[in-house]
Amino acid sequence: TKQVFSNIDMDNKSLLEIGCGEGIYSIWARLNGAKSVIGLEPEVDGSTSGSRTKFNKLIGIAGLNNIKCLPQTIEEFDANGTKFDIVLSNSSINHLDEDSCIKLDSDLGAQRKYLEIFKKIKSMINPGGRFIVLDNSNKNFFGLFGKRSPFAPDIDWKKHQAPDVWIRLLKEAGFVKPRTSWPCRYMALQTLYCPKNVAFFFNSFFRIEVERPD
Numbered sequence: 196t197k198q199v200f201s202n203i204d205m206d207n208k209s210l211l212e213i214g215c216g217e218g219i220y221s222i223w224a225r226l227n228g229a230k231s232v233i234g235l236e237p238e239v240d241g242s243t244s245g246s247r248t249k250f251n252k253l254i255g256i257a258g259l260n261n262i263k264c265l266p267q268t269i270e271e272f273d274a275n276g277t278k279f280d281i282v283l284s285n286s287s288i289n290h291l292d293e294d295s296c297i298k299l300d301s302d303l304g305a306q307r308k309y310l311e312i313f314k315k316i317k318s319m320i321n322p323g324g325r326f327i328v329l330d331n332s333n334k335n336f337f338g339l340f341g342k343r344s345p346f347a348p349d350i351d352w353k354k355h356q357a358p359d360v361w362i363r364l365l366k367e368a369g370f371v372k373p374r375t376s377w378p379c380r381y382m383a384l385q386t387l388y389c390p391k392n393v394a395f396f397f398n399s400f401f402r403i404e405v406e407r408p409d
Contacts, residue, residue, distance in 0.1 A: 196223045198378035199285060199329060205229045208280040213269050214287025218250035225262045232262040235272055269312060278321045285329045289355050299356050306364060313368035320407040326370060332357040332399035347398035358401045370405035378402055
């Protein structure tokens with residue numbers, strides 16, 4: 196959670212999590228001061244079956260209110276005018292439209308598709324609010340050779356894109372102040388960050404944070 200939310204103060208913030216899975220980050224945010232949380236988990240390709248059931252079970256165990264999990268994609272979700280302070284996409288950005296993601300670096304139609312999604316997300320964020328994206332970059336030592344990484348054996352590199360591709364589209368959608376970091380995802384090192392050239396030889400896991408202008 197420290198790597199995901201970094202130095203963001205969750206107190207009295209509203210959060211929308213895209214592809215929330217079992218709700219670990221959503222629930223953490225609610226327990227740490229967020230006033231309201233909505234998680235979207237359609238349980239499509241790339242997600243784990245039964246995630247929503249586990250999410251709701253955890254909410255019950257923790258006795259939380261003002262938090263819910265909806266079986267919707269971001270395209271299907273209607274905020275009804277609600278604005279969020281933080282929108283989070285952890286390992287879900289490439290699943291918003293996998294076919295488009297694969298062609299994103301060179302296909303204008305794919306770029307328009309994601310640009311439309313990013314503009315919708317921006318419209319649901321309060322001025323000064325943040326959009327946080329975490330995923331694996333396809334610019335990876337093992338990916339270059341078409342091999343599975345022993346550090347991320349489930350990653351299909353062709354279904355991922357590098358941070359510069361995402362940032363270009365996010366800026367075109369109107370987001371500002373992009374910041375990229377490379378969190379370390381291994382056991383005791385999960386509170387640390389590593390240089391980009393080190394991440395290249397592991398799982399190339401990145402974190403992008405952008406803002407909606409005031």
